[in-house]
Amino acid sequence: METPLLQFNEKGLYCKKADVYLDPWKPVDRAIITHGHADHSRWGNKEYITHHNNVPIIKHRLGDINVRGVEYNEKFVVNNVSFSLHPAGHIIGSSQVRVAHKGEVWVFSGDYKLENDGVSTPFQPVKCHAFITECTFGIPPFKWLPQEEVFQDINQWWAVNREEGKTSVLFAYSLGKAQRLLKHLDSSIGNIYTHGAIENMTEVLRDQVAFPPTTLITRETKKKDLLGSLVLAPPSAHGSSWIRKMVPFVTASASGWMAFRGARRRRAIDKGFVLSDHCDWEGLLTAIKSTGANKIIATHGYTEIFSRYLREQGYDARTEQTQFTGELEELNKAKEEEEMP
Known part of the structure; x- marks a missing residue:
């Protein structure tokens, strides 16, 4: 069985064909970073690649690091694998990562939202076969006001x-x-x-x-x-x-x-x-539909509920355990509060 283009291991999300990690949680030689929050950009990698607007952010947070900034939609090739960054709309400099090899396209969303906040570059849907998505607010009760x-x-x-x-x-x-x-x-x-x-x-x-x-x-x-x-x-x-x-x-x-x-x-x-830099329930579903992907991997948030719903809609959806925490600690505390009498 052929190795998937992207797969999770003990260090993070790995592209074996390029020997590149995406938002690794342990030090690696080469890391593509989606954005500056601490659970997605960690210290210790030998080389960082990220959107140029994120460069001053991670330098401020991580110190003197070896980092290269690229533009949105700028293609760069590593060991015959094509990579490009696309706006995620989460915070300033946040990106989705498109990974393509021999006609197969995967997209790792990082964290994202669809509403144009007037600060970050608005989310840009990217067509792909497989989409790796957060689902921090992936249950129907979450619905944001404009x-x-x-x-x-x-x-x-x-x-x-x-x-x-x-x-x-x-x-x-x-x-x-x-x-x-x-x-x-x-x-x-x-x-x-x-x-x-x-x-x-x-x-x-x-x-x-x-x-x-x-x-x-x-x-x-x-x-x-x-x-x-x-x-x-x-x-x-x-x-x-x-x-x-x-x-x-x-x-x-x-x-x-x-x-x-x-x-x-x-x-x-x-x-x-109520103001979030993540998608609400409808935003997540809209984003997934816009990618055209059938294979969906949910990484953090209400993963089980969200992936089960997607399977009921005909998607090939599953969950993956990661060390992306984001606001999960807050989520757990809030859920506990809701269960209290």
């Missing part, structure tokens, strides 16, 4: 808090979600302050995107300066001594998990905004 409605709600929430003399603290992941929010915040309402983790990453990306001005919160920042402002902070800042400077403040979280009834209560968050 982001314009969500951003309108966020800005209105901030405006009301400002009128009441309170600081608005909005929690979001420092890479991806924070920049998406920042792009769509209405800076005419007030000043935008940032936690160091978000400020540092945003500075890396300012050459690529026109963000509104932000001010880093330091020890010298006065509480009176923060009143009425909006503060962007990573979820880890919630409950820390750092946040005490914001009093009186109101908290909110922007996440797909806010769709769960108990998620906001479990996090002790005042307000939840």
Whole structure:
């Protein structure tokens, strides 16, 4: 039996014919990286290949690495296997990887979403025979509102808090979600302050995107300066001594998990905004249909439920265990919360 063009082993997703790994979780000689999140771009590889917009991100995160940036749709050949990167729409510089050999085409999606967020290059469907997909939100209850409605709600929430003399603290992941929010915040309402983790990453990306001005919160920042402002902070800042400077403040979280009834209560968050950099249920199905692929491999998320549904629709679908974590820890906590009385 011929070896599949792509297969998973103890180091990650492997193309044996080219001796190349895609988003490996253990050090390898040559790695193609879909995007900058830590579960997909890890330290220790001898050579990294990624989209050029992702190069400053992974250099910021991983340090002095041997990395080559390529354009979207730019073909490069390794040992007679053709590779190219295509927009995934997940975060800035995120890619799907197309792998082709002797007429057989596979696509590894990494993480992706279909909605144009105004920051990352929009998702581009790629025709293939086999599609390796995440399914972080791969159950029918997940259905996203248009982001314009969500951003309108966020800005209105901030405006009301400002009128009441309170600081608005909005929690979001420092890479991806924070920049998406920042792009769509209405800076005419007030000043935008940032936690160091978000400020540092945003500075890396300012050459690529026109963000509104932000001010880093330091020890010298006065509480009176923060009143009425909006503060962007990573979820880890919630409950820390750092946040005490914001009093009186109101908290909110922007996440797909806010769709769960108990998620906001479990996090002790005042307000939840449902906003994700992953596809909802319909988005996943639309993306898969657009590829024309019949062979589907689900890698992380609601894999069993999602692949079973696909098989019922006539796809050759299965799951694969990986070390891509993404937001799975949050998912498990949210599921536990939903099961509580």
